[in-house]
Amino acid sequence: MQAALPLQQGMPSLAPMLKQATPAVVNIAVTSKQEIQNPLLQDPFFRRFFDIPDDAPQERESQAVGSGVIVDAAKGYIITNNHVIDGADSIKVRLVDDREFDAKLIGKDPETDIAVLQIKADNLKALVLADSDKLEVGDFVVAIGSPFNLRTTVTSGIVSGLGRNGMGEGYQDFIQTDASINPGNSGGALVNLRGELVGIPSQILSRSGGNIGIGFAIPTNLAKTVMGQLTQFGSIERGRIGVGGQNLDPALAKAFGLSSSRGAVITQVVPGSPADKAGVKSEDIVLKVNGREISSFDQLRNIVGLMRVGEKVELSILRNGKPQTVNVVIGKAGAETASADGKGGGNLHPSLAGATFAPLDESSARRARADGGIQVQDVNPTSAAARAGLRPGDIILSVNRQPVKTIEQFTKLANPKTPELLLHIQRGPGALFLIIR
Template sequence: MTFTRNRRRWVIPIVILAAVASLVGLLPHFGFTGVSKAPLWTERPAAQSTTALAPDWVRLSKEAKPAVVNISTKRNTDGAAMPDLKGGRPGDRSPEDFFRRFFDEAPRRPVRAVGSGFILSADGYIVTNNHVVDDATAIQVKLADGRELAAKVVGRDPKTDLSLLKVEATALPVIPVGDSNALQVGEPVMAIGNPFGLEQTVTTGIVSATGRVIGSGPYDNFIQTDASINPGNSGGPLINARGEVIGINTAIVSQGGGSVGIGFAVPSSLAKSVITQLAEHGKVERGWLGVSIQPLTKELAQGFKRADATGALVASVVEGSPAEKAGVKSGDVVVEFAGKKVTKSGDLPSLVAETRVGSEVPMVVVREGKEVRLTARIARLEDEKPSRVAGSEGKGQLGLSVQPLTPPVARELGLKVNEGVLVRDVAEGSRAGEAGIRAGDVIVEVDRQPVRTVEDLKTRVDKHAKGAPMLVRVNREGSTMYVAIPAV
């Protein structure tokens, strides 16, 4: 399927959630409100590496299946069976919208949806995906022994697509939780779940990749596996050769709705911290730094005089944020945060989110080719943080048609009239167009120098050093990003 958005084309299969829905009548709402203060999961002591194990899937499946559950929900919702992602990439939507659209494409009607989950603790805590239970008016959990229990959501986290449920029961079977950080590509894994309503289905495969980004939100860090995952597997466990849960099956890439050997699971290392907070507070509190970041491509690295493309490029800094107070500037490249290396842009959001609110954290940025050490006091991430920042673009031989930034457009973007020039058109096949500049962008900088007028833009372009990529900062729909226009 082909997605188009603002003249850019993306060719990618459909990314869908592993849950399934069908029409039924509604059931009443059931609930439980207790919260356990005891540890919610068990862990096995460190032993032989899973890469050295020849898994006995028969034994492991017998041990794990009793703790895998079938989750059935009733809801009034939109009931399409497949998501339609035309008009943009998965990442163009909010995380919650991304994980809800499996159910959100037809007229609203009563639906029954099924998914999977696994028992985390003997006293009835169960882990599943948020999209399995989101907007449910009733939740029913069917255990492997045939019992059906009413469940209530203790807490949910749309940003990681995780939810914690609770049923009234004791002495339930559990699966130990392992360390996904120790996973290696090629390790054998097993998925158990309820695909298409077929309970207790077991499939096996390997870890195809780790740290995979699929555009679902700011904390993308999925395990990719070729173990068969289908609609209905959502929330079920991905298990290693030691019989430990190392991932929660969440989504697949597919053209037709079934498995093609590309499935994604939320890593257990991320799930542990989320589940702990959900059990204690019913929600997740995250740290907030106040920067907009983007990947540092090879071309951008050259523009910033970086020898390599490691780190997270700061596209903008929110006014009054911890980052601004710490001295972070747009154009900085974050290479270390809280003593941990930042090798790619996706590393930083998770590191910041996991940081305790109010703590002072050292960070290292590269600015103008030199390392700068800063300290930021982390604030609490609210549901919506206002961000006011600016952007940039190019003209003339670059293949751009630009005009002064008019007051109405400036007001809409939260800019001042003298804070950039508006791109009216981009010539097809031009250097600027190939680099990603679009009509409607507002150019605010060229080569780290401000652009306030059309004449400024002409001057910056004329003075640009030959043989080097041109670094352009643009405001696009209210967000700031850098674009590197390759040298001639």
């Protein structure tokens, strides 16, 4: 029989770091009530025939599990994903030492998929939040969570990509990682080798529902910004500057005489908006936002949408080939635009989620030869609005055969309670009707 090899001293190990980090990662159990989708129970004849009382329960209790991370031990604040606790009737948090607490929902933001919980407990351990802007592709990271309800599971990998978006609706600036992330990891911790929090695992890319080495985490800088507003106000006040735009692809770059296709083209500036007051003009090329290079209009939208009203954003632009800097004061979203979030929020029909709408300015009306209307300012290419057939630049002339010339009229006619919308749209030189359900 071969003798066991002696243990080697000084072997590299993540164990010391994990002993410090894992107590801050918690298991979250959610209980909610769901309506029983059985059309027979809605039939009075069926109910009488089988003697089913009218007050018979038509709901069932469902349970789900996820993860969370303690970020403030003194106040008991826990960050998790909105989709982990969405619709919850009760939320319980279990610590690594098996203590269990009822959690209070402080606030949630579906558009960034962040929620903040609070528990009252002693001797909590919190993770330090790292500066996620300093992450680089190739950095080692570790994911900690409860995949498939296997508590305190640790997987390791590297940062595979940064600034990922297009995985759905909302504000996205994901860290991509090959550290194994599976159902139940959502809301947990992505840490660096110092045990500092760099991201919140949120999504996986998989056809089977399991890990294939492509997972996405919300950067801590984004999560920290959202958490600050949720703990202070209980909700998010979206920032806006009042511009529409599109990505600067190679064809557009060539047309503008540029050598690089990185950046965003401003296609519209809403009259009276913060951008208009700051001097931003249509055809400006935005290259940097607050000193950070951007490669798409979505990145510009994300950065602005996560800033607080009243803050200043610095835009590094090219105008007629000459570099300029413009400082814009962030305004309040909804002041001159309308939007929907697709989940029962916003002020428009959920099937219009992913699009923003603004009044038709005089120059656009003159070019389109339109006597008023509402312009589609921006459309997320993966959103419900895009699937419904809306495109940036569309001019909505009427809703359900009622002319619209102001945002107030449009909001009233296209509200979330309207089951079906008939939109009369002018697109370029032509026109069409769209039915939105």
